[in-house]
Amino acid sequence: MEKNLVPAPIDNKNLMEDAFEDDNAIFGNFYDARGHRENGKRHMVGLVQVRDEQFPSCINAEGYVEASWNYGGNTVTINIIGANTNIEDFDETREIIFEYYKKQFKSWECEDNPGLAVRFGSENDSLFVHFYFDLAKC
Numbered sequence: 001m002e003k004n005l006v007p008a009p010i011d012n013k014n015l016m017e018d019a020f021e022d023d024n025a026i027f028g029n030f031y032d033a034r035g036h037r038e039n040g041k042r043h044m045v046g047l048v049q050v051r052d053e054q055f056p057s058c059i060n061a062e063g064y065v066e067a068s069w070n071y072g073g074n075t076v077t078i079n080i081i082g083a084n085t086n087i088e089d090f091d092e093t094r095e096i097i098f099e100y101y102k103k104q105f106k107s108w109e110c111e112d113n114p115g116l117a118v119r120f121g122s123e124n125d126s127l128f129v130h131f132y133f134d135l136a137k138c
Contacts (some may be wrong), residue, residue: 005117005132007074015131017042020069020076025104027067040071045081050100061088061096078127098127105129 008014021044022028030046044067053057064082069075069107078101083093105118121128 002117002132004134004136005119006135008071008116008131008133009074010069011072013075014133018072019108020067026101030065030067033066033068038080041068042071043058043068048097057071059087061093061100062114063093063097065097074131076129076131078129080125094125098122101127101129120124 010017010020012018014032020042021028021030027044027046033043033045035041036043046065046067048061048063048065049059050061052060057131063080066079066081068077068079070106071080073091078089078098080094083090085093087093088096102120105120109116115133115135117132117137119130119132121130
């Protein structure tokens with residue numbers, strides 16, 4: 001972990017869950033999955049369509065995503081569980097969806113969220129989004 005970073009918990013005080021569950025650019029149009037809101041676990045599934053920025057009527061990738069996090073934790077896990085291979089193959093769809101989510105979450109590093117630092121990791125079909133506070137910027 002970088003020197004000045006401390007975990008930023010998703011606890012409705014530091015990071016609000018509304019930002020995940022209400023924003024259609026994140027998981028706002030997803031459905032509750034088994035175990036959602038049980039014992040602090042958040043678990044949602046939904047269809048993600050990544051549209052071309054220049055031609056918004058064109059879909060560059062489409063896939064089913066499973067998102068989960070724990071209340072009080074600082075990491076969101078995004079799993080690609082299905083892809084429309086009529087648009088792109090599974091691996092290309094995964095990469096396009098991961099880049100989409102990286103762009104969405106990176107935009108949270110702004111004046112409205114002073115000191116917030118978003119970091120990413122991935123393994124196989126999972127993207128991990130980690131939230132921190134940068135003490136040097138707080």
